[in-house]
Amino acid sequence: MSSKAIAREKIPDAVSLLKAKYRVIAPVPKGKTFVFKKIGNPQEVVLDYNTTILPLKKFFLPPDEVIVKYNLKKREYQEPEIESEPTVFFGIHNYELQGILRLDYAFGTGVKDATYLKKRENNIFIGVTYTPDDYHFAESVGIPTDLKEGFDIFLTKYNGHYRVEALTDKGKNIVSQWSEFLEDCSYDGDPVVHFKNKLKQSVAGIREIFHGAYNHPVWKETSKKCYSCGTCNLVCPTCYCFDVSDEVVLGTDQGARSRRWDSCQILGFTEVAGGEAFREKRYDRVRHRMSRKFAYIMDDRDRPFCVGCGRCIRQCTADISITDVMNALL
């Protein structure tokens, strides 16, 4: 089979074509960094980026979302209509999609979260290779840069071009519409990449590390530097905790219940009715986050709930690094 490629300068044309049929979401620059955004002008799309401020989860689990509206007097309620507009997520790194797959596991196993799952319908993912920066460590958590699981199309960068691989029927369909932008591809390897950030040990057996680590000094040491701002959780592609609150509009019977991203690093998160807090000590909370990522939950293939995107390190103003903490244990 002869493989196909697209030149970098043809990418906006390919995106334009997608836009005719789909909502297209892709990374665009924001100041010194990047964000995922609905694309207006296809020229905005960047394919060389380290990572975005927030992960893709914001489209499926928005930071703040009404889950039910009600009328107190009439004792009626309605769940909001959720549209699942056909959407192409373009230029996505593989750890990013792995994050979504972890959320699928969390929201789709046991009690199913319809609000989340509805938004996961009609999604198409087009992946792209990336060069790890100082923070990515995806390889250490079982996500090498050539892992293409979940993608419909995967773009591999070489010499100002991208090799185009259609991996599903939906993907093949799109690639066939791109034919006028494609050329023959001479490149059939995978780029050699080096991760500067790493775990000392790969994920196999990592869960066991936590068995004897409950009183390890690293929790207290780390907690001295942490001011529990919650950033590490909010920016994490696999964190899904939310707080639920009710609000009745002043002077009416109309109310709404919403959910808002929460973080286990914040003291109030562990508070229950009566004011008892389960993890009052900051080091309890630090340990909890790491344990949630690497010990408490694994998906059905026994992979941790950390995809090595490095966001929690990159964006922690106190310079706390999940790899440093883990490496102290390993």
Added chain:
Amino acid sequence: MGKPKVAFFDFTSCEGCQLSKLNLENDLLDILELVDIVNFREAISNHGEDYEIAFIEGSISTPHCVERIHKIRRQAQIVVALGSCAHIGGINAIRNNMDQDEVREAVYGNDKYLFPSIKAQAVSDVVKVDYVIPGCPMDNQEFKRVLSALLTGKIPEIPEYSVCAECKAKENECLYDYGVVCMGPITRAGCRAACPTNGHYCYGCRGLVPDLNKNAAKDVMEKYKLSIDQIKKRFYMFNTNYVNMEEKSYE
């Protein structure tokens, strides 16, 4: 049952919070349907002494303030502190870092003995405060939420997490990436990260988070090359009463 009677009182402040309430134009008529306002110096002239809910603006900074606030507390079933000055002492408390006699002299000159004053304190330093609506000025949306909760018999909730949480939810670039020191990580949220969203660092006007790790905050600020003096000033802007910069304790 009649409408609850509500009173507003101002202490040492710029009265900006009361004025910002008047900006609730669209909602003011609704609010007046729900409560009787019996005392509100900025807006009405009759001064009722019979009220259930007292909203207090301003800090307690003279012996006379202390007397007045006790009297209000005896009357009101619910006392709500409005805005930074009432909630934490706010800007007024900057003067607590100076010698109080010097402060009086600077303001009143030779008449300083005619105007006794004390350190500027939060209302809760003097009497029990049931709820607070933080901010400089207070946030109108939050005022409505708190009032709505009080009138429906719910406990008004204000965020205890940090401004960063709201700032991240908006996907702002972090000012620290530009070398700018921001009080967001240790400041109570609820303003929808108003300052960072508009490109300015957070001053901490909503007060510090209840679960403060001051040493961590100092270490970060030092790393970003603020001198100890500059760090103190960042804290003192609104939070003088809550930071003893000398004290060093972890956990």
